[in-house]
Amino acid sequence: APAAPPLSPLGCDDPESEAAAQFAVNYINGHSHHGYKFALNRIDNVRVVSQGLNNDIMYLELDLLETTCHILSPTPLANCTVRSFTQHAVEGDCDVKLQKLDGKLSVLASKCHSHADSSEDLLHVCPDCPLLASLNDTEVLATVTAALNDHNSKAAHPYLQLLEIGRARIQHHPVHSVSVEFAVAATNCSAAEAKGNAGACQLLPEDQSNFGFCTASRLLRPSEDLSVDCQLYGHQVPAPSPPRSSQDTS
């Protein structure tokens, strides 16, 4: 009997590839502890190696884009906006190895690296757009400190502590301004208690943790101005952590 025709290679837009890619993106976001959630932008390549009946290894090359949701945000990925090109987009390139056993997907390994769009490309399209700045830039650090102090001085409770700076952009023309985004966590102090001894304030234990996110913009020239907006997510019941296995994620 003639040999069965070879299976046509899986296409990058086939439903099976799409399902595997979405599974991989959820895994990547679920195992990331810093920065922002990423959304699928393009499946660059897919390769399937059969291991036997109903047992395939899938290799995916994925092109992701950063969203505006911090990784600690409870917002579902589907509701997270992909950062626009003019906001100085950040792209993630991921190689993911999955196993599909009896129709059930699992990630065996994943490796990602992210990089911002080139400043030249952005300025070519938008000459006055602010560019991403280094997170340890002195103006960035000063803006985050000023914004957090401003919020804590106005909010009665709870005193917020900085978790991490997510992103920062500096504009030099036509005005000189710094805009920052940072993640915060509630402490066991009220603002009044913190006034006395902020060093004694502790982050809440995990079963009461309350994370949040702040955006701030500081005008430096032609005049000084500061606007801050902090939103706490409220206590989130932590998702059951996936069973530790030999999965290699870097």
Next chain:
Amino acid sequence: PMAKRAVAEAAQHDKVPRPVGFVPPPPPPCPGKIRHFSI
């Protein structure tokens, strides 16, 4: 003398006749579609 043929007529003559039942090749399987924008 060179006579300039009408483009349509020339194109008609130059068009390579396609064999009956010609099926254009499928689009390459990868890379896939871009969902947002490419940087």
